[in-house]
Amino acid sequence: MFELFENELNSLGLLLDQAKNAGLDFLENIGEKPTYIADQSVVAAYLADAGIGAADTLEVFRKHYEKLMVASPGPRYWGFVTGGATPAAIAGDWLTAVYDQNTQSTQGAGDVSAIVEKETIRLLCQLLHLPDDFNGGFVTGATMSNFTGLAVARQWAGERSGRDVSREGMAGDLVVMAATPHSSVIKSLAMMGIGSNKVVRIQTLEGREAMDLADFERKLIEHQNEPVIVNCSAGTVNTVDFDDIQAIVALKQKYHFWLHIDAAFGGFAACLPSQRHLLEGWEQADSITIDCHKWMNVPYDSAVSLVRKEHSRLQLSTFQNSNAPYLGDPLENFSYLNFLPENSRRFRALPAWFSLTAYGRNGFEWIVQNSIARAEELGSHIEASEFFELAAPVRLNVVCFRLKSGIERMAAFLDQLNRRGKVFMTPTLLSGESAIRAAFVNYRTEKEDVLIAIREMEEVMHAL
Ligand SMILES: *Cc1c(COP(=O)(O)O)cnc(C)c1O
Numbered sequence: 467m468f469e470l471f472e473n474e475l476n477s478l479g480l481l482l483d484q485a486k487n488a489g490l491d492f493l494e495n496i497g498e499k500p501t502y503i504a505d506q507s508v509v510a511a512y513l514a515d516a517g518i519g520a521a522d523t524l525e526v527f528r529k530h531y532e533k534l535m536v537a538s539p540g541p542r543y544w545g546f547v548t549g550g551a552t553p554a555a556i557a558g559d560w561l562t563a564v565y566d567q568n569t570q571s572t573q574g575a576g577d578v579s580a581i582v583e584k585e586t587i588r589l590l591c592q593l594l595h596l597p598d599d600f601n602g603g604f605v606t607g608a609t610m611s612n613f614t615g616l617a618v619a620r621q622w623a624g625e626r627s628g629r630d631v632s633r634e635g636m637a638g639d640l641v642v643m644a645a646t647p648h649s650s651v652i653k654s655l656a657m658m659g660i661g662s663n664k665v666v667r668i669q670t671l672e673g674r675e676a677m678d679l680a681d682f683e684r685k686l687i688e689h690q691n692e693p694v695i696v697n698c699s700a701g702t703v704n705t706v707d708f709d710d711i712q713a714i715v716a717l718k719q720k721y722h723f724w725l726h727i728d729a730a731f732g733g734f735a736a737c738l739p740s741q742r743h744l745l746e747g748w749e750q751a752d753s754i755t756i757d758c759h760k761w762m763n764v765p766y767d768s769a770v771s772l773v774r775k776e777h778s779r780l781q782l783s784t785f786q787n788s789n790a791p792y793l794g795d796p797l798e799n800f801s802y803l804n805f806l807p808e809n810s811r812r813f814r815a816l817p818a819w820f821s822l823t824a825y826g827r828n829g830f831e832w833i834v835q836n837s838i839a840r841a842e843e844l845g846s847h848i849e850a851s852e853f854f855e856l857a858a859p860v861r862l863n864v865v866c867f868r869l870k871s872g873i874e875r876m877a878a879f880l881d882q883l884n885r886r887g888k889v890f891m892t893p894t895l896l897s898g899e900s901a902i903r904a905a906f907v908n909y910r911t912e913k914e915d916v917l918i919a920i921r922e923m924e925e926v927m928h929a930l
Contacts, residue, residue, distance in 0.1 A: 582798050608755050866902070888922045
């Protein structure tokens with residue numbers, strides 16, 4: 467064996483301890499680590515003929531790059547929808563690399579990882595009060611989950627017009643309706659050749675991001691003779707608004723469209739008895755997107771795609787890896803390789819399995835409740851503030867706000883706030899106007915963190 471490999475295998479324990487200690491250094495001080503690093507200059511990398519070995523490499527990494535790592539798993543990283551990583555999820559994630567399974571087949575592969583993946587989906591569906599009616603699998607993020615659900619929808623729509631899209635390609639336009647789709651839905655339509663400009667925009671309710679059902683029904687009638695794909699938002703990123711799923715499901719009885727629900731983070735509202743009504747009826751969807759690296763606090767990259775089992779054949783036509791005859795009958799011998807975009811896949815379910823098993827229903831209920839409480843605290847402060855005003859009522863875990871003194875100073879305010887490195891937020895557009903968002907998703911965030919953020923926000927305003 468190449469000498470370096472041999473030496474390192476002989477001292478693997480030492481190396482893993484060093485990596486563990488580096489990880490602990492980072493996580494034990496995560497509250498003090500900056501959420502923003504202005505100077506990101508790095509020296510251009512150069513590949514040597516002779517490597518320096520893993521231990522020295524860890525040192526080099528720590529010296530040059532570790533100080534540039536932001537505290538995104540920390541308690542005050544409120545940009546985008548950034549989840550943390552629970553201890554169990556971290557352990558599961560580390561071991562995913564160690565076991566290094568290529569997770570595909572649930573039968574006859576001599577490898578149990580795909581079966582554990584299915585069990586993980588079972589646990590997740592139980593957490594979210596979803597029935598066992600879906601083929602579920604892990605993908606890299608909600609973007610790929612939206613892509614997966616919408617790709618099967620495209621196959622369904624093609625079939626209704628007598629066309630096998632996966633074999634013959636698209637012919638003409640497909641009708642996709644949505645009110646406030648996430649950007650990744652638009653991106654998915656671009657990736658799959660439906661076209662990002664082709665979305666039929668359903669009007670929203672006054673002052674809301676949720677769809678106006680009267681307008682929705684008008685559009686369904688207009689397109690009554692075509693197969694229609696509907697993207698429903700269960701938690702928009704700006705105001706955590708939900709389309710009225712129950713009403714949409716009732717319309718589905720009449721108009722027979724494909725219902726895709728993007729519940730990337732909003733799906734976790736189902737963990738709380740008081741919020742579960744927001745998702746009522748979602749078990750009737752054709753496909754559902756759930757992100758695990760957001761409110762579930764599993765490290766990147768982790769999301770789940772759920773597609774109704776009755777669409778198995780369509781899902782298979784969409785993703786079958788058809789040049790591999792050795793796979794046997796793909797409906798009988800379930801293999802993720804024929805049901806999801808990727809072929810080789812890591813054992814991505816393991817961190818989620820660890821987390822679900824370690825914390826149970828109560829743990830996730832607590833995380834969701836805790837995030838909502840923090841958002842309400844920041845929201846109340848903003849309502850009472852001389853400097854800030856809410857851009858929308860606080861729903862669940864996102865606070866969307868503006869400066870009272872005008873939109874012109876908002877970019878400067880946010881830039882200065884973020885550069886101080888104590889709290890991180892992101893800009894957005896709400897009804898075409900600039901706003902700032904703070905999304906609470908991390909189990910680490912405590913009352914004190916909200917107070918720190920408020921202090922920071924006020925200091926920046928005084929200096930602006
Ligand atoms: C975050 C998000 C996505 C995209 O998810 P990624 O995990 O970033 O790919 C899609 N939809 C919604 C509603 C989201 O919040």
